[in-house]
Amino acid sequence: QKEVEQDPGPLSVPEGAIVSLNCTYSNSAFQYFMWYRQYSRKGPELLMYTYSSGNKEDGRFTAQVDKSSKYISLFIRDSQPSDSATYLCAMSKGGKLIFGQGTELSVKP
Amino acid sequence: DTGVSQDPRHKITKRGQNVTFRCDPISEHNRLYWYRQTLGQGPEFLTYFQNEAQLEKSRLLSDRFSAERPKGSFSTLEIQRTEQGDSAMYLCASSLKLADFYEQYFGPGTRLTVT
Numbered sequence: 375q376k377e378v379e380q381d382p383g384p385l386s387v388p389e390g391a392i393v394s395l396n397c398t399y400s401n402s403a404f405q406y407f408m409w410y411r412q413y414s415r416k417g418p419e420l421l422m423y424t425y426s427s428g429n430k431e432d433g434r435f436t437a438q439v440d441k442s443s444k445y446i447s448l449f450i451r452d453s454q455p456s457d458s459a460t461y462l463c464a465m466s467k468g469g470k471l472i473f474g475q476g477t478e479l480s481v482k483p
Numbered sequence: 484d485t486g487v488s489q490d491p492r493h494k495i496t497k498r499g500q501n502v503t504f505r506c507d508p509i510s511e512h513n514r515l516y517w518y519r520q521t522l523g524q525g526p527e528f529l530t531y532f533q534n535e536a537q538l539e540k541s542r543l544l545s546d547r548f549s550a551e552r553p554k555g556s557f558s559t560l561e562i563q564r565t566e567q568g569d570s571a572m573y574l575c576a577s578s579l580k581l582a583d584f585y586e587q588y589f590g591p592g593t594r595l596t597v598t
Contacts, residue, residue, distance in 0.1 A: 382523065406584050417487070417574055417589035418526065425584070462525050469585055470516065470539065473525030 377401050380463055380474025389483050393450040397463035397474045400444065406466035407439050409448045411459045412476065418462055422448070453481045485509070487590035489575050495596045496565055503561045504593045508577030514585060515558050517550055518574040519543065520592070526574055532558060565597045 380397045387393055395409075406425055410418035424430045427441045436449040450457055458481050463474040488507045496502050508515045514533050518526035529548070530540045534555035544550075547565075552558040562569055572592040578585040 378525075380525070410589075415592075415594075417576075417591050419589065420586060423584065423586070464525070466584065468539070469514065470528040470531055471518075471526070471587060472528070475523070476525050 375400065377467075377472050378463060378465055378474045381477055382475045384478040384480060386480045386482060387453055389453060389455060389481055391453050391481070393448075393453050393457070393479060393481075395448040395450075395461050395463075395477050395479070397446050398444055399446070399465055401465070401467070401472075402441070402444065404465040404467065404472075407437070407446050408464040408466070408471070409435075409437055410462040410464055410473075412462060413459045421461075455481050455483050457481050487575055487577050487588055489573075489590040489593050491593055492591060493594045493596075495598065498565055498567060498597055500565055501561065501563045502565060502595065503559055504573055504575075504595075506558045506560070506575030506577075506590060508557070508575070509579075509588060512577035512579050512588070513555070514578045514580075515552055516576040516578070516587060517558070517560050518576065520572040520574055521570075529560075562595075565595075567597050570595055570597045 408423040409421045412418040422437045430437045434451045438447045460476040462476045464471040490505045516531040517529040520526040532552040547563045574592045576587040576589045578587045
């Protein structure tokens, strides 16, 4: 069983939709939870990180962590075609990152 | 402001050949990481350095793989006797500590194809 599970999609939504991306994890020791965005043939770029449980908002993006359920989410409001990418959740373990499989998102104009 | 750079961006090699990749981190970052990413998967951790010391190696890093970071600056990842299963994107990242959190910045990756 993988430490971090993420539905690979693909997920296709119309422009302006609210997108919900999710990951589950098994290691209760994880403290930092991250979301990375990766465009095709590029390296991942950090979107947001959250420490422990709670919500964090940055513009159109909101990250939520529920440690009791071992569940994290990323919400994208008013999605744009430029948001089309693969979204990777990641958790920090001793300095290294443990990634989910990634969810491929396509936002159609 | 330069980010993490990797060279080459693409490498095609025949099975059994040796290959070496280079990563130049962001200049003030003291930690450097290597990850491997196959198609449709998230990156998998291979190894990381703090300055010139290699602090952790994944079980994925077989004895055909070796990484160095001389003088704590750039790093090289060498794969000896390449196999078709080594075909992947090799990503390098570097980080600076923010409190207890190391924000990792990734390079563009080196795409390896073993024929």
